[in-house]
Amino acid sequence: MKKDQSSIDRELRELSPFLHDLRSKEDGFHLPENYFDGLEEQVFQQIDALGARRKPVRTTTARTGFWNSLAWLWQPRVAIAFSILLVAAFAVWWMWQPKPSVIETNIPLASQIELTPEELEAYVMENVNDFEPEQLALLAIAEDENSEPPKTPAPKTNTSTRNEKSGPDDLSPEELELLLDDLTDEEIEQML
């Protein structure tokens, strides 16, 4: 501040000689020794308490900047976030892997097993309750087709009816279904 001593002196002398004289005397105000030495830190403590402190920006060279950026990666929060990201990426990759529709095992498929007609019949007889009537009927048809046809066909009798021993070749699928509807499980079992 530019002091205006001569001006104030002149002004006071004209305005109030008493105040002019008083001004030149010791005013009695003092302050603790080295008071200003601790002032800066006290001010910064207050600034910190208010959370108003500015973070000093450090100028870095390209080289130190590179290492500083690597050091930044070692912060715990960055490492945790990076680990979570890795696990998530692996999970997504694993989910999107193409999977076989049937689980491959050493157990052969039923279609791959060659069974003799006798083995097949024995299995069916043992587990007859597990089959639907339609399945049993189809099985019977298949057996008939596999069996050797007679050299000379048996003469047809007039008394024979379609319900009795007429061949399945003679029946349409609708007729066969009607026929099976009329039969009980026991009758089908006997037929077999």
Place this chain on the structure above:
Amino acid sequence: MQSTATNKTASDEQILELLRAEHSYERGFRLLMTCYRERLYWHIRRLVLVHEDADDVLQNTFVKIYRGILQFEGKSKLYTWLYRIATNEAISYLQSKARHSTETLDDTSNLLSNRLRADEWFDGDALQIRLQEAITQLPDKQRIVFNLRYYDEMPYEEMAVMLDTSVGALKASFHHAAKKIEAFFRETA
């Protein structure tokens, strides 16, 4: 008179240049404190009188300066802006004290002078005590003008910028204050 002058180690422009750059902001602020702490302290001290209060107000003033220095547009001199903040802080502090007190205005003045007598960092003689009593009886505006002129020797032109008042009004204010103080001495003689 106690030290009101400070050895200036840096110009305002140097301080402001450091404050403008983020990386040197703190250095600039420390330099500002070094340059202005004594002047601001004595300006505040003569308004609040007691060292303990002056210490509180000075710290608050620097915190405000730290947070608001970037709002300084350079339209006035730096010290004018700093004095304005310090003055406002000191007056707010005194008003806050007065609000929390049940005393009347006259009693508040007496309270101030009583606190001054009790202050271990004041050992003025009877004349100086009476001078301070007389100053505390002035209205805030007159007290600020009187102190700025009488103790800080601030030119009216700079005071006008700081207090946003005309030079003529300030001269009149100082004259009124001086006459009131003389009258106080006559009445209490």
